[in-house]
Amino acid sequence: MELKLLLTVLLIQSATVPADYIRPPPRKAFHLPWHSKPSSYPQQVHISLAGDQHMRVTWITDDNSAPSIVEYGTSPGQYDSVAEGENTSYSYMFYNSGKIHHTVIGPLEHDSVYYYRCGQQGPEFQLRTPPAQLPITFAVAGDLGQTGWTKSTLDHIDQCKYNVHLLPGDLAYADYIQRHWDSFGRLVQPLASARPWMVTQGNHEVESIPLLKDGFVSYNSRWKMPFEESGSNSNLFYSFEVAGVHIIMLGSYADYDEYSEQYRWLKEDLSKVDRKRTPWLLVLFHVPWYNSNTAHQGEGADMMAAMEPLLNAASVDLVLAGHVHAYERSKRVYNGRVDSCGSVHITIGDGGNKEGLAHKYINPQPIWSEFREASFGHGELKIVNSTHAFWSWHRNDDDEPVKSDDIWITSLISSGCVDQKRNELRNKLMTP
Ligand SMILES: *[C@@H]1O[C@H](CO)[C@@H](O)[C@H](O)[C@H]1NC(C)=O
Numbered sequence: 536m537e538l539k540l541l542l543t544v545l546l547i548q549s550a551t552v553p554a555d556y557i558r559p560p561p562r563k564a565f566h567l568p569w570h571s572k573p574s575s576y577p578q579q580v581h582i583s584l585a586g587d588q589h590m591r592v593t594w595i596t597d598d599n600s601a602p603s604i605v606e607y608g609t610s611p612g613q614y615d616s617v618a619e620g621e622n623t624s625y626s627y628m629f630y631n632s633g634k635i636h637h638t639v640i641g642p643l644e645h646d647s648v649y650y651y652r653c654g655q656q657g658p659e660f661q662l663r664t665p666p667a668q669l670p671i672t673f674a675v676a677g678d679l680g681q682t683g684w685t686k687s688t689l690d691h692i693d694q695c696k697y698n699v700h701l702l703p704g705d706l707a708y709a710d711y712i713q714r715h716w717d718s719f720g721r722l723v724q725p726l727a728s729a730r731p732w733m734v735t736q737g738n739h740e741v742e743s744i745p746l747l748k749d750g751f752v753s754y755n756s757r758w759k760m761p762f763e764e765s766g767s768n769s770n771l772f773y774s775f776e777v778a779g780v781h782i783i784m785l786g787s788y789a790d791y792d793e794y795s796e797q798y799r800w801l802k803e804d805l806s807k808v809d810r811k812r813t814p815w816l817l818v819l820f821h822v823p824w825y826n827s828n829t830a831h832q833g834e835g836a837d838m839m840a841a842m843e844p845l846l847n848a849a850s851v852d853l854v855l856a857g858h859v860h861a862y863e864r865s866k867r868v869y870n871g872r873v874d875s876c877g878s879v880h881i882t883i884g885d886g887g888n889k890e891g892l893a894h895k896y897i898n899p900q901p902i903w904s905e906f907r908e909a910s911f912g913h914g915e916l917k918i919v920n921s922t923h924a925f926w927s928w929h930r931n932d933d934d935e936p937v938k939s940d941d942i943w944i945t946s947l948i949s950s951g952c953v954d955q956k957r958n959e960l961r962n963k964l965m966t967p
């Protein structure tokens with residue numbers, strides 16, 4: 536207790552906080568009790584978008600013979616459709632995972648509630664599919680972990696009306712302890728079984744051991760994303776479209792230079808974007824390119840040098856990153872400078888992980904940086920129509936989801952930035 540108090544005092548002293556806001560200290564790991572269930576009982580249920588009007592349902596069973604079947608329908612308890620999927624598992628040193636089931640269901644109606652059951656066992660879940668057209672709302676939180684702060688971030692996200700969750704890397708903070716992936720799966724299940732969670736990888740997902748284990752074994756097995764559906768050969772980078780928004784998930788920990796598969800795939804994916812169909816273009820990855828926090832300074836520079844010209848030529852509206860445990864929003868920027876046809880960059884690596892906040896900033900604040908604060912919280916992005924989106928950041932202040940920063944963002948196509956000249960440049964860059 537005394538130690539905790541001392542730690543609290545030290546933390547408050549070391550932080551450069553605004554005078555009117557006393558920042559609360561980090562919180563301990565959050566433990567969800569797990570009462571043992573039959574071995575075929577579905578656990579860690581989460582869903583993700585899997586191509587037009589399809590959803591992938593993922594869950595884990597201890598029982599290796601449990602079927603990968605999802606029964607579903609639009610009324611509770613009445614399942615008029617059934618789909619069978621695939622299964623996988625992995626071992627990691629002395630740990631053997633349960634059976635991991637991935638079953639794609641659909642075609643599903645837009646903006647509808649479906650009731651479903653996994654493996655003909657256990658409770659009924661319900662999910663809501665995203666709308667066919669704008670408006671759509673995204674919840675955004677990176678670097679989640681599984682602490683008391685994670686729990687309050689998740690509770691706040693649960694209160695907002697959102698369609699899809701976007702996570703720019705660092706999920707469980709399992710850090711080689713594989714059962715922590717399981718506890719994370721159980722912690723997020725209430726939200727992730729109800730709305731699609733679209734994630735990309737962070738450094739805490741790597742978990743490679745030289746000569747013994749390749750990277751991303753657990754992440755790729757448990758959090759399969761629609762990479763095949765988007766023409767990618769790796770779960771570490773993919774794209775999807777939802778309600779008039781094209782979203783690209785890049786991999787900060789996959790090769791990104793101009794000879795890499797990721798670079799080749801990105802060019803191809805960008806060349807397929809049709810702004811008439813998807814007026815908004817978003818990109819997520821873990822390590823921020825625009826960051827004025829002293830934490831992780833310059834770590835995104837190589838990827839930025841390789842890929843920012845492509846994103847700029849394609850007129851990406853908004854880039855969301857994590858990694859730095861704080862919040863920062865930029866003006867429209869390109870090539871390190873304010874540029875009215877550049878992208879807005881937001882760092883939102885403050886979901887609530889065990890490592891605590893990154894308090895120190897470079898001063899003076901760079902011209903491109905519009906708002907920055909080291910607090911836990913989450914973001915909400917409501918894309919209203921083809922020209923306007925409303926972004927807000929909600930700080931976990933005393934367990935209330937206080938809205939601390941908000942801004943209207945206008946799309947680049949409505950700002951005269953997607954013109955003839957840029958189209959030509961884009962075509963030149965995107966030609967394979
Ligand atoms: C699990 O997947 C394997 C192939 O990876 C397949 O042969 C097997 O039938 C599947 N088992 C079940 C119960 O679906």
Ligand SMILES: *[C@@H]1O[C@H](CO)[C@@H](O)[C@H](O)[C@H]1NC(C)=O
Pocket residue numbers: 919920921922923
């Ligand atoms: C888009 O939404 C904004 C904000 O609500 C509104 O001002 C604007 O008129 C809308 N544009 C169209 C074309 O509906």
